[in-house]
Amino acid sequence: MTGASGIIEIMGITIKSPSDIEGMRLACRLAAEVLDYLAPFVVAGVTTDRLDQLCHDYIVDVQGAIPAPLNYAPPGYKPYPKSICTSINQQVCHGIPSDRELKTGDIINCDITVIKNGWHGDTSRMFIVGEGSIAAKRLCSLTYEAMWRGIVKVRPGIKLGDIGHAIQTFVENQGLSVVREFCGHGIGRKFHEEPQVLHYGRPGTLETLVPGMCFTIEPMVNAGRREIKESGDGWTIVTKDRSLSAQWEHTILVTETGYEVLTLSAGSPALPAFMNAVAVPG
Ligand code: MF3
Numbered sequence: 001m002t003g004a005s006g007i008i009e010i011m012g013i014t015i016k017s018p019s020d021i022e023g024m025r026l027a028c029r030l031a032a033e034v035l036d037y038l039a040p041f042v043v044a045g046v047t048t049d050r051l052d053q054l055c056h057d058y059i060v061d062v063q064g065a066i067p068a069p070l071n072y073a074p075p076g077y078k079p080y081p082k083s084i085c086t087s088i089n090q091q092v093c094h095g096i097p098s099d100r101e102l103k104t105g106d107i108i109n110c111d112i113t114v115i116k117n118g119w120h121g122d123t124s125r126m127f128i129v130g131e132g133s134i135a136a137k138r139l140c141s142l143t144y145e146a147m148w149r150g151i152v153k154v155r156p157g158i159k160l161g162d163i164g165h166a167i168q169t170f171v172e173n174q175g176l177s178v179v180r181e182f183c184g185h186g187i188g189r190k191f192h193e194e195p196q197v198l199h200y201g202r203p204g205t206l207e208t209l210v211p212g213m214c215f216t217i218e219p220m221v222n223a224g225r226r227e228i229k230e231s232g233d234g235w236t237i238v239t240k241d242r243s244l245s246a247q248w249e250h251t252i253l254v255t256e257t258g259y260e261v262l263t264l265s266a267g268s269p270a271l272p273a274f275m276n277a278v279a280v281p282g
Pocket residue numbers: 068069070072080084085094111112113122185216218235249
């Protein structure tokens with residue numbers, strides 16, 4: 001359906017035109033390239049404020065783009081004060097950069113969203129500072145695989161519940177848990193659009209995917225129980241049992257035949273091993 005605005009949408013989900021998709025491809029590649037740039041700086045002794053400043057300056061001065069989190073204020077939230085999210089150890093998401101120094105063994109999610117020519121690109125990766133524990137490395141790599149277990153389901157005709165179910169069953173079979181309160185999201189001219197992309201669910205339920213939809217898949221996985229709480233700064237979410245939490249995020253386009261991962265870059269980690277056995281869509 002085309003509304004008065006001329007924007008095509010189905011069930012409140014915007015469908016990107018070929019030129020919209022070009023805009024999304026650029027914004028998403030830039031977001032991924034911020035992570036490539038940032039990676040060598042994520043070392044013991046660096047503060048998360050320094051990581052924030054490095055990303056801010058790279059996005060603004062090198063990419064000519066805008067860091068979407070800065071002053072972002074969804075209903076019920078105070079404006080987000082920094083340009084990136086840095087969530088360490090038991091922090092699940094939305095960690096606010098500060099004067100805290102990273103130390104060996106920390107795990108940190110860096111979540112980057114840039115706006116370029118009005119389009120949003122959103123992606124995050126985990127980094128392990130120095131030598132991580134076996135449990136930390138396992139959590140980060142299984143969460144990466146969980147994201148991809150969801151991505152490979154994406155094609156026209158499947159339902160959002162199919163994605164959530166693939167992620168949830170994989171995670172829970174490993175003895176880990178999926179956070180329920182936060183989810184992936186449609187993305188485009190707005191940071192957070194319809195639909196919500198749950199990382200748990202039942203096959204054959206929820207919205208049907210159509211070519212031109214863009215959304216993120218960004219599972220948050222806890223080593224312990226799935227329950228979370230807000231930490232008191234209005235943004236940072238932590239695990240209730242203080243267990244470690246990990247997250248990875250890509251922005252995905254639904255194509256005629258499958259999916260296109262828009263937030264890939266030269267520094268993106270290798271695909272998980274199970275992908276070698278899965279047909280890559282065109
Ligand atoms: N980038 C986050 C996401 O993946 C949202 C961060 S909102 C912020 O949806 F304000 F904390 F930046």
